[in-house]
């Protein structure tokens with residue numbers, strides 16, 4: 001059997017990771033400024049993460065949700081405290097798309113409506129509903145194009161108000177910061193308007209924090225920079241530092257009923273051990289503060305680089321618009337051994353581990369400036 005060939009990937013076989021570095025089977029070492037799509041939050045092979053998972057494997061790796069699992073309760077409690085949503089409830093699942101799919105379903109059950117308002121440029125995942133609210137027709141099959149969805153322009157308050165006023169809407173879903181679309185931030189005014197319009201029209205406000213959450217932007221969730229509260233928050237990537245775990249964080253105003261949601265693997269003992277290790281490390285090593293400090297430092301060092309047409313983002317979720325982005329990205333990898341990401345054809349996307357150090361940020365800056373000719377090669 002061969003692989004179903006859907007990925008346009010680098011021919012690099014990674015075999016090791018430690019902190020912010022990864023290495024391949026030929027012994028080449030790379031600085032990881034992308035964290036495998038923003039997944040690596042506390043760094044590769046963190047000792048506490050290994051300890052927690054290894055210990056759990058010796059106890060119990062998995063049992064289904066047919067039994068009470070107090071590790072889920074402990075994880076929910078810690079997540080509540082660290083995120084500031086301690087009066088909300090947590091449903092655990094396995095991926096960002098699945099979290100969004102469940103969030104849409106909860107909103108629809110609660111409101112008994114089915115239409116969703118999403119934002120132009122959005123990416124919410126590749127399952128049926130998540131893809132329907134993703135603004136990229138190329139990814140969508142006829143099967144998932146059948147949902148009732150309207151897209152409004154990011155930050156267009158009057159378009160949002162017009163759609164929401166039709167009173168047939170279950171939910172509005174907004175990414176904390178749009179990642180795949182090029183690190184595009186919703187404005188504070190827009191988020192505040194969305195919060196109040198949703199409240200007055202009894203529509204559920206869902207914040208997709210799959211990429212922008214878990215401390216990445218310098219707050220636990222990116223929408224907290226705007227001082228708003230969502231009815232439902234979805235989270236995934238950084239939550240397990242690579243172990244598949246995702247969450248739907250749900251307002252206490254939305255009541256659960258037995259059988260409303262479900263999953264076989266979601267919230268397994270092993271997944272909870274990974275999730276606890278991440279939260280404990282974020283707290284212990286003050287990684288949210290580190291994201292603010294080093295994100296600000298990186299931007300301050302790059303802001304005058306003439307090769308950069310625009311810098312966007314917060315904390316360690318940064319987009320740099322470059323004339324020749326694919327070439328710069330290739331040079332960073334091939335000449336300087338630095339992994340980065342991209343959005344579209346012109347944005348270099350930086351999502352390093354939240355545990356990145358100043359020395360490692362300097363390594364990136366030095367390489368970038370050599371490529372853009374500020375420092376002579």
Ligand SMILES: Cc1ncc(COP(=O)(O)O)c(C=O)c1O
Nearest residue numbers: 095096097123124125179210211
């Ligand atoms: C904002 C956002 N939501 C949802 C997803 C989907 O997550 P997953 O690939 O874990 O299903 C992604 C993935 O990139 C994302 O960036």
